[in-house]
Amino acid sequence: KAGVTQTPRYLIKTRGQQVTLSCSPISGHRSVSWYQQTPGQGLQFLFEYFSETQRNKGNFPGRFSGRQFSNSRSEMNVSTLELGDSALYLCASSSISNTGELFFGEGSRLTVL
Amino acid sequence: DAKTTQPNSMESNEEEPVHLPCNHSTISGTDYIHWYRQLPSQGPEYVIHGLTSNVNNRMASLAIAEDRKSSTLILHRATLRDAAVYYCILRPDQTGANNLFFGTGTRLTVIP
Numbered sequence: 001k002a003g004v005t006q007t008p009r010y011l012i013k014t015r016g017q018q019v020t021l022s023c024s025p026i027s028g029h030r031s032v033s034w035y036q037q038t039p040g041q042g043l044q045f046l047f048e049y050f051s052e053t054q055r056n057k058g059n060f061p062g063r064f065s066g067r068q069f070s071n072s073r074s075e076m077n078v079s080t081l082e083l084g085d086s087a088l089y090l091c092a093s094s095s096i097s098n099t100g101e102l103f104f105g106e107g108s109r110l111t112v113l
Numbered sequence: 114d115a116k117t118t119q120p121n122s123m124e125s126n127e128e129e130p131v132h133l134p135c136n137h138s139t140i141s142g143t144d145y146i147h148w149y150r151q152l153p154s155q156g157p158e159y160v161i162h163g164l165t166s167n168v169n170n171r172m173a174s175l176a177i178a179e180d181r182k183s184s185t186l187i188l189h190r191a192t193l194r195d196a197a198v199y200y201c202i203l204r205p206d207q208t209g210a211n212n213l214f215f216g217t218g219t220r221l222t223v224i225p
Contacts, residue, residue: 004156031211033211033212035215042215042216042217042218043157043200043215044215045211045212045213045214048211048212055211056211056212058212090156090157092156092157092211094211101147101159101162102149102159102211102213103159104156104157104158105156106154106155106156107156
């Protein structure tokens with residue numbers, strides 16, 4: 001079955017702009033998590049959605065937001081972009097199992113100029 | 114959140130076994146030990162997980178200390194494709210615990 005799909009794979013924005021990233025989870029997976037990866041901070045949890053509700057949130061400013069649709073697809077949005085938002089944004093989906101593994105997409109690489 | 118400690122880097126010769134250690138002295142009774150790896154230019158990939166008993170799958174083996182304060186990921190025959198950053202993560206046994214703390218991981222270099 002198809003894996004986690006993230007679009008776009010690469011994008012360049014300028015400071016002050018906003019960006020929307022999309023994630024399609026594995027079919028049947030209802031949980032979608034978002035992570036930010038930077039060379040300095042590593043992989044950091046942004047938020048998780050399950051059945052269209054945010055279930056967990058990491059320690060990021062309110063400029064970072066997300067949502068999940070009824071088909072489990074998810075989007076994340078970053079407003080008023082800053083240079084420090086340049087990163088690889090990873091989406092992961094999982095089944096409802098308490099110990100289930102996360103399946104990651106290849107990520108969306110955002111560069112803010 | 115309980116954290117893990119891993120060496121920053123390790124090297125292994127191709128086709129040799131590799132033992133990647135992880136310390137998690139503050140692990141709680143309901144924490145599962147998960148391992149992920151991240152190959153260059155890819156998202157992390159699940160490797161294996163366990164609670165108390167040693168576990169084997171097609172990718173690796175996981176050896177868990179009796180007191181659960183440490184564990185070791187074992188790659189039986191390293192290949193060049195195994196060169197990656199390996200993350201040892203504690204995951205509570207509860208619904209919605211997908212806010213994983215990845216830490217810095219161990220960068221494994223495989224020497225041909």
